[in-house]
Structure formats: structure tokens, C-alpha cells
Amino acid sequence: MPNVTIFAPKPTLAQPAESYEAFLETCNALCIDLIRAEPDKVHVIFVQTGQHAIGHPGYIEVKLRSGxxxxPQLMGEFMEKLEAAFEKAFSARVRIRCFAYEGEYIFARN
Known part of the structure; x- marks a missing residue:
């Protein structure tokens, strides 16, 4: 963990490969360097959605172990930098929500 899921409609995600790469590099670095995730535990996935009717054109949900x-200050910095990376890569605003779970309540494989 963390699991970072980016939900956005196709027009928002229709960017050159370099935009994805830059965003993924920043996202991964934030997870490893800032919130101290183990490198092999970071999971990032893009989910293409229909057009968002209300709200921002992007939504990021982060699920992670609490620690x-x-x-709150560190997670605020994480979200601020993640937001800036998304806006730079995809030229769109994003809503971000982080959910921290106690380790004893996480069950996982692979």
C-alpha cells in the first residue's frame, strides 16, 4: 500500500505519453519519499470514466496504511503535491481523497 486510483474521463486523460510518465514518476516519488511507502507496495491505476457531470474532471482516491x-500535515503536503502533478500533466483540476486503514484490518494477496 498505498493504492492510488485516478478516475477521469477520456478527454482529460487524452495526453501524450510523456504526461503520464511525468505524473507517474512524481506520484511514485511522493509515495516513496514523502509518505515512506515501500517501493514494491505502491500501486497506481487509471480508470477511464464517463464524463463527470458535477465536480472536477479528475478524482484521485488514495488508500493506505495509517502510521x-x-x-494530517504530511498528508496535506502529499495531496497538495499530487494535485499539482495532476494539473501539470493533464491540465485539469482534481479532487483527492485519502483513506488510512489500520494494518490489522487490511487483508491482501500479491
Whole structure:
């Protein structure tokens, strides 16, 4: 963990490969360097949606383990930098929600 899921309509995601690569590089670095995720535990997926009727053209949901080092201030910095990376790569506004779970309540494979 963390699992980062980006939901956006096709027009928002219709960017050159370099935009995806730059965003993914920044997203991965934020997960590893800022919120201290293990490199092999970061999971990022893009989900193409229909047109968003209300709200921003992008939505990012982050699910991660809670931890003493992941303070509200640190997570605020993480979201601020993730938002900036999305806006730079996709020229669109994004809504971000982070959900932290206690490790004892996470069950996983692979």
C-alpha cells in the first residue's frame, strides 16, 4: 500500500505519453519519499470514466496504511503535491481523497 486510483474521463486523460510518465514518476516519488511507502507496495491505476457531470474532471482516491509518521500535515503536503502533478500533466483540476486503514484490518494477496 498505498493504492492510488485516478478516475477521469477520456478527454482529460487524452495526453501524450510523456504526461503520464511525468505524473507517474512524481506520484511514485511522493509515495516513496514523502509518505515512506515501500517501493514494491505502491500501486497506481487509471480508470477511464464517463464524463463527470458535477465536480472536477479528475478524482484521485488514495488508500493506505495509517502510521504515526503520516500526520494530517504530511498528508496535506502529499495531496497538495499530487494535485499539482495532476494539473501539470493533464491540465485539469482534481479532487483527492485519502483513506488510512489500520494494518490489522487490511487483508491482501500479491
Amino acid at each position: 504515526g509518521h503520516r500526520t
